[in-house]
Amino acid sequence: xxxxxxxxxxxxxxxxxxxxxxxxxxxxxxxxxxxxxxxxxxxxxxxxxxxxxxxxxxxxxxxxxxxxxxxxxxxxxxxxxxxxxxxxxxxxxxxxxxxxxxxxxxxxxxxxxxxxxxxxxxxxxxxxxxxxxxxxxxxxxxxxxxxxxxxxxxxxxxxxxxxxxxxxxxxxxxxx
Ligand code: AR6
Numbered sequence: 001x002x003x004x005x006x007x008x009x010x011x012x013x014x015x016x017x018x019x020x021x022x023x024x025x026x027x028x029x030x031x032x033x034x035x036x037x038x039x040x041x042x043x044x045x046x047x048x049x050x051x052x053x054x055x056x057x058x059x060x061x062x063x064x065x066x067x068x069x070x071x072x073x074x075x076x077x078x079x080x081x082x083x084x085x086x087x088x089x090x091x092x093x094x095x096x097x098x099x100x101x102x103x104x105x106x107x108x109x110x111x112x113x114x115x116x117x118x119x120x121x122x123x124x125x126x127x128x129x130x131x132x133x134x135x136x137x138x139x140x141x142x143x144x145x146x147x148x149x150x151x152x153x154x155x156x157x158x159x160x161x162x163x164x165x166x167x168x169x170x171x172x173x174x175x176x
Pocket of ligand 1: 015018028037121126
């Protein structure tokens with residue numbers, strides 16, 4: 001599933017984000033930025049110690065914000081680390097914070113000359129965000145951003161499993 005919005009290709013694929021050959025991949029990190037499980041663990045394992053070394057100088061990251069480091073040994077030049085909200089009931093600012101993760105990651109991308117970006121499904125693992133709601137927020141936020149900002153050639157959602165992949169495809173279908 002791919003759609004073109006204001007000069008930016010927006011698409012969803014199923015796969016492992018650590019293999020993505022894009023300028024930057026986004027990491028679903030935690031506030032310490034010092035590593036963890038899930039996609040965070042996979043990125044640090046695949047990219048090697050240079051990423052953690054760079055993260056140590058960043059003093060962590062607030063929920064909804066994003067910070068950039070080298071991609072180390074990854075095919076991607078950079079990793080943009082963002083911290084998604086832990087889902088409680090949806091009434092604790094979770095939708096705004098999740099939207100902010102996508103928006104801030106794309107702002108940091110543009111500030112660093114990044115033209116191609118891959119996102120995982122932020123907060124959709126141990127942070128427990130309901131997948132359908134999370135996909136709608138991800139697609140809406142990215143769509144609005146690329147309508148308002150030029151400079152990005154590609155935004156790709158990379159979903160590890162088939163269930164999330166089809167949910168993101170459906171969310172993209174709505175804006176296509
Ligand atoms: N490529 C793409 N997606 C992946 C990969 C991969 N290699 N590995 C896992 N996913 P999670 P969160 C998917 O739990 O919910 C960490 O410990 C996974 O299937 O990684 O934001 C951090 O340090 C799921 O759909 O991130 C934080 O403490 C999605 O990535 C906490 O987890 C996100 O799942 C963040 O939790």
